[in-house]
Amino acid sequence: MRITLTGLSHKSAPVELRERLAAGPTDVAERLLALREAAGVEECALLATCNRMEVYALSRAGDEDGGGCQERLFRHLAAQAGVTEARLQPHLYGFEGTPAVRHLFRVASGLDSMVVGESQVLSQVKDALGSAQAAGTARSVLQALFRHAIESGKRVRTDTEIARGAVSVSWAAIQLAQQIFGRHGAKTALIVGAGETGEQTARLLLAQGISSRLLVANRTWERAAALAGELGGEAIRFEKLTEALTRADIVLSSTDAPRPILTCEMLRHAVHARRGRPIFLIDIAVPRDVEPEAAGLNDVFLYNIDDLQAVVAKSLSVRESEVERVEAIVEEEVKRFGVWVRTQGVGPTIAALQRRAESIRESELERMKSRLGHLTADDLSLVEATLRGVVNKLLHRPIIHLREAAASGDGYHEIETVRAIFGLDEPAAGREPKRKNGDSNSKDNGRDPAAAPPLSELATPHYALSPDPAEASR
Amino acid sequence: MKLELLLPIGAAIAYFAASVFHHAHLFTGSGKTRRLARAAIIGAVLLHGLGLLDHVVELGRFPFANSSETVSFMAWCIGLLQLMIEFRFSWTAIGSLSMPIAFLGVFTANLLPREGIPADSILRSHWLSPHILAVSLGFASFALAFCFAVVYQVENSLLKRKQLRGIFPQLPPLDTISIAAHWLAAAGFSMLTLGLLSGIIGAESNWKSGWMLDPKVLTSFIAWLIYAAYLITSGIAGWRGRRTTYFLIAGFIAVLIAYFGVNLIAPGRHQF
Numbered sequence: 002m003r004i005t006l007t008g009l010s011h012k013s014a015p016v017e018l019r020e021r022l023a024a025g026p027t028d029v030a031e032r033l034l035a036l037r038e039a040a041g042v043e044e045c046a047l048l049a050t051c052n053r054m055e056v057y058a059l060s061r062a063g064d065e066d067g068g069g070c071q072e073r074l075f076r077h078l079a080a081q082a083g084v085t086e087a088r089l090q091p092h093l094y095g096f097e098g099t100p101a102v103r104h105l106f107r108v109a110s111g112l113d114s115m116v117v118g119e120s121q122v123l124s125q126v127k128d129a130l131g132s133a134q135a136a137g138t139a140r141s142v143l144q145a146l147f148r149h150a151i152e153s154g155k156r157v158r159t160d161t162e163i164a165r166g167a168v169s170v171s172w173a174a175i176q177l178a179q180q181i182f183g184r185h186g187a188k189t190a191l192i193v194g195a196g197e198t199g200e201q202t203a204r205l206l207l208a209q210g211i212s213s214r215l216l217v218a219n220r221t222w223e224r225a226a227a228l229a230g231e232l233g234g235e236a237i238r239f240e241k242l243t244e245a246l247t248r249a250d251i252v253l254s255s256t257d258a259p260r261p262i263l264t265c266e267m268l269r270h271a272v273h274a275r276r277g278r279p280i281f282l283i284d285i286a287v288p289r290d291v292e293p294e295a296a297g298l299n300d301v302f303l304y305n306i307d308d309l310q311a312v313v314a315k316s317l318s319v320r321e322s323e324v325e326r327v328e329a330i331v332e333e334e335v336k337r338f339g340v341w342v343r344t345q346g347v348g349p350t351i352a353a354l355q356r357r358a359e360s361i362r363e364s365e366l367e368r369m370k371s372r373l374g375h376l377t378a379d380d381l382s383l384v385e386a387t388l389r390g391v392v393n394k395l396l397h398r399p400i401i402h403l404r405e406a407a408a409s410g411d412g413y414h415e416i417e418t419v420r421a422i423f424g425l426d427e428p429a430a431g432r433e434p435k436r437k438n439g440d441s442n443s444k445d446n447g448r449d450p451a452a453a454p455p456l457s458e459l460a461t462p463h464y465a466l467s468p469d470p471a472e473a474s475r
Numbered sequence: 476m477k478l479e480l481l482l483p484i485g486a487a488i489a490y491f492a493a494s495v496f497h498h499a500h501l502f503t504g505s506g507k508t509r510r511l512a513r514a515a516i517i518g519a520v521l522l523h524g525l526g527l528l529d530h531v532v533e534l535g536r537f538p539f540a541n542s543s544e545t546v547s548f549m550a551w552c553i554g555l556l557q558l559m560i561e562f563r564f565s566w567t568a569i570g571s572l573s574m575p576i577a578f579l580g581v582f583t584a585n586l587l588p589r590e591g592i593p594a595d596s597i598l599r600s601h602w603l604s605p606h607i608l609a610v611s612l613g614f615a616s617f618a619l620a621f622c623f624a625v626v627y628q629v630e631n632s633l634l635k636r637k638q639l640r641g642i643f644p645q646l647p648p649l650d651t652i653s654i655a656a657h658w659l660a661a662a663g664f665s666m667l668t669l670g671l672l673s674g675i676i677g678a679e680s681n682w683k684s685g686w687m688l689d690p691k692v693l694t695s696f697i698a699w700l701i702y703a704a705y706l707i708t709s710g711i712a713g714w715r716g717r718r719t720t721y722f723l724i725a726g727f728i729a730v731l732i733a734y735f736g737v738n739l740i741a742p743g744r745h746q747f
Binding site (some may be wrong): 177180188276278300 | 506589632634635637639640643644646647648649651712713714715716717718719
């Protein structure tokens with residue numbers, strides 16, 4: 002059983018191919034069930050965003066050839082996309098074991114995103130887990146894998162600056178507006194030029210709780226009125242801009258006028274009328290809409306496209322400088338997940354050991370009871386407690402040893418030893434409690450299926466030492 | 476060591492630590508320094524408050540009988556106000572200024588005379604406690620308003636120069652600083668008015684005449700006028716932002732002169 006990953010992203014495939022495999026929220030469950038069926042895997046989850054489509058799967062017990070599983074996944078995806086396998090092949094990537102785990106953790110941390118450190122991908126990873134859980138295709142291993150990935154994503158965002166700062170001009174403007182005016186929603190925004198950026202920023206100002214009143218000015222009155230109507234604002238005639246400037250706290254200008262339309266004189270007048278209330282001017286037009294000299298006026302904060310792009314560039318460079326620290330955290334988290342997997346491996350063996358001891362204690366007590374008839378109920382319970390104490394004390398060291406070995410990566414060997422010493426794989430009719438699946442002729446070669454966990458195979462060195470193509474590509 | 480010594484020393488150390496951690500947070504913005512700053516200020520206000528309580532229990536009166544006690548009480552009011560601001564708004568940056576002021580207060584309190592008011596002093600009056608209580612609360616509010624005003628000026632200049640890294644992300648929104656400073660100044664002004672009124676009533680009964688020419692009374696009145704001008708310009712004329720912060724800075728300087736400066740230059744009968 003191995004964790005495998007097959008997928009494509011903005012780094013490997015063009016949008017024409019990505020959109021063929023895009024999954025809407027409604028058909029994810031259906032696709033997950035079809036995937037599990039077609040690829041013959043134990044568990045699967047689908048991480049689908051506009052930049053990537055990745056299938057995480059856990060191959061079935063005995064399916065040691067992870068490549069076979071990937072092969073089936075690949076064929077299924079080609080059929081689904083309606084393209085030939087040869088067309089899809091060069092754009093797909095596939096990892097197994099640790100590299101697959103690492104890839105998901107890097108994705109959740111925003112390291113694989115188009116804009117490094119972006120946060121949306123983390124909620125998309127959460128959604129992927131939610132959908133797979135709802136469809137019943139993610140059980141213990143993939144659930145744990147995704148939970149660890151989400152933890153890892155959260156950790157890098159709090160412990161490093163990978164997600165700090167604005168990475169688009171609109172966001173840089175919004176963050177500055179927030180830093181000047183807070184989020185009281187009482188500020189008036191004036192949009193000069195009803196273009197796409199103006200509209201987008203206006204929507205953000207409203208959504209972020211910075212502005213509640215919106216003024217829209219545009220050369221063509223109809224366009225201003227239309228946008229104002231759409232956003233619940235007020236349309237302003239171009240001739241009334243000076244008056245509007247005294248009302249507006251945030252001004253976003255993005256017209257294609259060849260000369261400045263907000264002159265120093267207009268702003269001087271506005272500043273006087275505003276009596277010291279600060280005014281934040283965002284001039285993203287080229288050529289500029291606001292006379293640059295206006296920056297010298299008191300209580301005027303004038304930021305042009307270059308200033309905002311400098312903010313963006315700074316944020317991006319800060320993020321880039323954090324990549325190394327994030328990679329280190331991802332590595333730690335991958336190791337932690339490895340430990341979890343290995344610890345899971347010893348769990349059923351410990352349970353089997355405890356069950357065996359308990360059954361011996363019970364049967365011995367039963368046998369003794371006929372000879373201990375003269376004891377009072379109190380004395381009998383004392384004997385029972387003593388026996389339980391002895392059993393627990395005897396088992397304490399082996400259990401601790403197993404857990405420690407599991408955490409250090411040697412769990413698999415120790416499982417074999419403990420199972421052999423205590424005869425946990427021997428049929429023990431009459432001595433052990435009745436097993437749920439106690440068919441000794443099962444394909445597990447006589448192992449108690451409950452005691453021989455499917456996960457234990459994940460704990461093999463095979464899992465930990467699998468080749469790491471990600472390492473080579475980085 | 477006796478409790479009455481241990482608590483003020485502990486409080487002074489905690490205020491110092493709070494100053495250091497508030498600065499550390501201002502410059503790094505890390506969550507760890509914020510938590511440390513929070514812990515230090517809680518410790519400082521708690522230890523200082525217990526020290527004052529211990530004093531009250533031991534002496535059976537309010538800690539308003541000499542310069543040392545009143546300065547210490549004012550410092551505690553500043554610490555308490557800052558703590559309330561941090562709990563309500565998480566504006567740790569203000570603490571980088573207010574915590575050093577509180578620390579200086581506690582520090583100077585230990586250097587100032589501790590003798591009680593002589594029995595024949597003209598300061599002895601039933602109006603003394605309300606007078607000092609009101610003046611101390613006013614002083615603390617003005618100190619915080621001053622901190623907000625300075626932070627406003629700093630943030631204004633950073634925004635003008637487009638220096639958006641470093642301490643900038645840790646500063647509260649410019650507009651909210653202005654609003655907070657306004658409320659603090661208004662509260663301080665009310666307290667100062669009450670303090671002056673109670674002082675005048677007390678002086679009328681004890682000094683009979685001449686109190687109006689006392690240098691401390693005169694400078695306090697100047698401070699009162701500055702804050703009155705601030706409230707008129709912002710409340711009636713609708714002034715906002717940077718230009719109003721000059722009143723708050725000038726007002727606090729006047730308050731400092733009234734409280735400390737006058738005693739050094741022209742000591743009158745109003746010893747503290």
